[in-house]
Amino acid sequence: MPAKVSVSDVKGEVNYENLIKEFGVQKFDKYISKMEKLGIKLDLMYRRNIVFAHRDFEKILNTIKNKKEFAVVTGINPSSPLHFGHLLFLRQAKFFQELGADVFIPISNDETYVFKKTEKLEDATKNAFENVIVDIIALGFKKNKTKIFISTQFSKIYELAVKLSTKVTFSTIKAIFGFNEQTNPGQIFYAVMQSAHILLPQIEEFGGVKPTIVPIGIDQDPYMRLVRDISEKVGFIKPSSTYHKFLPGLLGGKMSGSKPNTCIFLTDDIEVAKRKIKKAFSGGPKTLAEHRKYGGNPEIDVACQYLYFLFEEDDKKIKEIFENFKNGKLTCGDVKEYLSNKVEKFLKEHQVKREKAKNLIDKFLIY
Amino acid sequence: MPAKVSVSDVKGEVNYENLIKEFGVQKFDKYISKMEKLGIKLDLMYRRNIVFAHRDFEKILNTIKNKKEFAVVTGINPSSPLHFGHLLFLRQAKFFQELGADVFIPISNDETYVFKKTEKLEDATKNAFENVIVDIIALGFKKNKTKIFISTQFSKIYELAVKLSTKVTFSTIKAIFGFNEQTNPGQIFYAVMQSAHILLPQIEEFGGVKPTIVPIGIDQDPYMRLVRDISEKVGFIKPSSTYHKFLPGLLGGKMSGSKPNTCIFLTDDIEVAKRKIKKAFSGGPKTLAEHRKYGGNPEIDVACQYLYFLFEEDDKKIKEIFENFKNGKLTCGDVKEYLSNKVEKFLKEHQVKREKAKNLIDKFLIY
Numbered sequence: 101m102p103a104k105v106s107v108s109d110v111k112g113e114v115n116y117e118n119l120i121k122e123f124g125v126q127k128f129d130k131y132i133s134k135m136e137k138l139g140i141k142l143d144l145m146y147r148r149n150i151v152f153a154h155r156d157f158e159k160i161l162n163t164i165k166n167k168k169e170f171a172v173v174t175g176i177n178p179s180s181p182l183h184f185g186h187l188l189f190l191r192q193a194k195f196f197q198e199l200g201a202d203v204f205i206p207i208s209n210d211e212t213y214v215f216k217k218t219e220k221l222e223d224a225t226k227n228a229f230e231n232v233i234v235d236i237i238a239l240g241f242k243k244n245k246t247k248i249f250i251s252t253q254f255s256k257i258y259e260l261a262v263k264l265s266t267k268v269t270f271s272t273i274k275a276i277f278g279f280n281e282q283t284n285p286g287q288i289f290y291a292v293m294q295s296a297h298i299l300l301p302q303i304e305e306f307g308g309v310k311p312t313i314v315p316i317g318i319d320q321d322p323y324m325r326l327v328r329d330i331s332e333k334v335g336f337i338k339p340s341s342t343y344h345k346f347l348p349g350l351l352g353g354k355m356s357g358s359k360p361n362t363c364i365f366l367t368d369d370i371e372v373a374k375r376k377i378k379k380a381f382s383g384g385p386k387t388l389a390e391h392r393k394y395g396g397n398p399e400i401d402v403a404c405q406y407l408y409f410l411f412e413e414d415d416k417k418i419k420e421i422f423e424n425f426k427n428g429k430l431t432c433g434d435v436k437e438y439l440s441n442k443v444e445k446f447l448k449e450h451q452v453k454r455e456k457a458k459n460l461i462d463k464f465l466i467y
Numbered sequence: 468m469p470a471k472v473s474v475s476d477v478k479g480e481v482n483y484e485n486l487i488k489e490f491g492v493q494k495f496d497k498y499i500s501k502m503e504k505l506g507i508k509l510d511l512m513y514r515r516n517i518v519f520a521h522r523d524f525e526k527i528l529n530t531i532k533n534k535k536e537f538a539v540v541t542g543i544n545p546s547s548p549l550h551f552g553h554l555l556f557l558r559q560a561k562f563f564q565e566l567g568a569d570v571f572i573p574i575s576n577d578e579t580y581v582f583k584k585t586e587k588l589e590d591a592t593k594n595a596f597e598n599v600i601v602d603i604i605a606l607g608f609k610k611n612k613t614k615i616f617i618s619t620q621f622s623k624i625y626e627l628a629v630k631l632s633t634k635v636t637f638s639t640i641k642a643i644f645g646f647n648e649q650t651n652p653g654q655i656f657y658a659v660m661q662s663a664h665i666l667l668p669q670i671e672e673f674g675g676v677k678p679t680i681v682p683i684g685i686d687q688d689p690y691m692r693l694v695r696d697i698s699e700k701v702g703f704i705k706p707s708s709t710y711h712k713f714l715p716g717l718l719g720g721k722m723s724g725s726k727p728n729t730c731i732f733l734t735d736d737i738e739v740a741k742r743k744i745k746k747a748f749s750g751g752p753k754t755l756a757e758h759r760k761y762g763g764n765p766e767i768d769v770a771c772q773y774l775y776f777l778f779e780e781d782d783k784k785i786k787e788i789f790e791n792f793k794n795g796k797l798t799c800g801d802v803k804e805y806l807s808n809k810v811e812k813f814l815k816e817h818q819v820k821r822e823k824a825k826n827l828i829d830k831f832l833i834y
Contacts, residue, residue, distance in 0.1 A: 213629060221626070252629055255622040258577075258625040262581060262653050266653055270646070273652055280637075282637070283637045284635060284636055286629050288652050
């Protein structure tokens with residue numbers, strides 16, 4: 101769909117303040133201390149303000165405070181195997197699951213296909229089963245609090261989308277997504293299908309209306325606006341959302357599952373992953389002597405960023421790394437090697453868990 | 468959806484020749500003798516030219532001749548219980564089943580709801596289970612050659628619709644159905660959903676590509692044009708269709724499930740049905756003496772028409788009735804009583820079969 105924010109070039113210069121204004125969302129920062137006051141152990145994504153904006157998070161905070169039921173929905177577009185970019189959504193989902201939320205993960209193979217990210221629908225479905233679902237399970241979601249479904253293989257979801265479809269007109273959808281005459285009917289309908297994904301936890305079968313949090317990319321915010329509008333018309337609670345900063349691609353630009361050199365897949369061979377890290381962008385050509393003398397920019401250096409976003413849990417340590425990178429004590433090679441070891445450990449463990457996960461699909465999948 | 472043919476007033480004066488030209492379909496008559504030459508015992512709908520037009524019926528004739536596999540699809544919009552108008556589609560489906568076709572009956576509760584024929588989707592679904600499916604089974608379809616499904620409860624159908632949706636643009640759909648900005652996305656998507664209903668027999672799970680015949684109202688022909696266009700793009704065989712004349716409503720105008728006085732439901736109490744017949748339209752006020760003297764018009768008399776379309780199997784007998792009605796020997800009352808007895812017998816037997824049918828739903832329904 102037409103993204104209103106271009107993420108084709110995200111070398112550290114995205115202006116998140118502007119995005120907040122442009123999309124009319126709220127800054128997230130005040131919730132960091134509010135959550136801490138509740139005794140919540142924050143994921144690094146919150147501690148480090150990687151989650152930078154939200155809609156209606158107050159509702160979720162109160163739900164957690166009052167120990168009420170809530171849900172988290174995070175959809176995955178199965179156009180490629182999962183890569184590190186997906187981890188940002190999924191670790192938020194896990195975080196809320198630890199706080200009591202039921203996790204719903206729609207795998208939108210319909211979206212993949214109608215927006216022509218795969219040639220055949222079957223390619224998206226196959227990837228969903230062989231990679232995406234297995235990876236999600238391997239990441240350690242709880243069996244009894246996680247529901248994964250394939251959008252075209254769970255008839256309840258089409259049923260819900262049909263119900264929602266009468267609450268909105270083509271003209272509204274066109275205004276939100278910028279569709280034109282060449283748009284196909286699958287793309288038009290997908291707008292309400294995604295609303296159905298997000299509102300599914302509120303149907304009676306899943307316990308009825310409840311607050312729901314949706315970690316989502318800011319470029320996907322139009323879907324949030326639509327679903328929040330629709331939800332009121334069907335007597336559901338308006339879902340809340342959080343938005344996180346962009347994890348840069350390995351080459352410094354956008355990360356894309358269709359360009360294997362821009363991302364590390366959870367299924368990448370460890371040697372392949374290490375090679376990708378070695379080639380990662382660091383801010384442009386510079387000799388070792390220059391780096392030692394002038395230092396580097398950890399806001400641009402991809403390895404530094406990956407440590408910050410995902411792999412260095414220790415806040416003190418990440419600060420140290422950034423400082424030493426800036427003053428030239430740590431070279432790009434040093435940071436890459438440090439990251440490489442972290443990634444190797446993560447992938448090794450993950451790929452073992454994947455094998456076990458393959459036998460658990462039926463425990464997580466709803467039809 | 469916007470019907471291009473108005474059936475609000477069908478007192479015998481519909482010009483079927485004009486409809487054939489307007490819709491660009493073919494006259495059916497030559498197939499009557501062609502089928503007879505193959506030794507096929509024709510249903511009265513074909514013998515009497517009630518089926519008056521078709522698209523691509525040659526393909527079906529050849530399939531029957533060569534004893535090849537084929538399918539018949541006839542969708543039911545479950546906005547009301549089944550009434551006599553539905554019998555025209557269903558007896559065609561049975562006719563083709565006798566000739567070897569597998570029968571697919573999509574119950575389009577999505578259509579009912581997105582076009583606002585019921586207030587809630589659940590109303591349509593409930594009616595589908597409590598009435599429509601039970602009635603269909605009671606009509607005597609073969610268990611092993613009949614597949615009934617609820618459009619929102621059979622995920623394969625949404626999957627197929629998604630696949631088809633990329634083969635057509637909004638602009639094409641708009642041109643065919645005349646949609647506007649106020650159209651809801653469910654209505655837009657339903658265009659491809661109905662194509663999915665019609666093409667379902669051709670998916671691999673049901674044995675792959677095969678000729679398919681769709682008995683359909685001429686006002687629904689836009690859906691045929693769309694599905695025939697789409698089918699080629701996905702490597703399926705273009706489905707064929709037949710069109711039958713309009714069975715008039717009891718009051719002489721249009722028959723409508725939402726106006727109980729215009730139709731007899733298969734679930735009507737026998738006394739109710741008889742009362743409805745008594746009040747049926749016969750051409751306007753006339754004394755008995757006038758009728759005896761000038762005769763009546765069996766093309767307008769609803770009781771005569773119901774005998775002709777549905778309840779008088781004997782061709783000689785129906786000719787006799789029409790003649791005697793025309794010359795005044797038979798009164799409106801006579802014909803109504805004759806019809807009433809036929810309908811009583813039919814409904815009594817049908818309603819007994821309904822009770823048995825209730826336990827057979829699982830044998831016919833696919834999920």
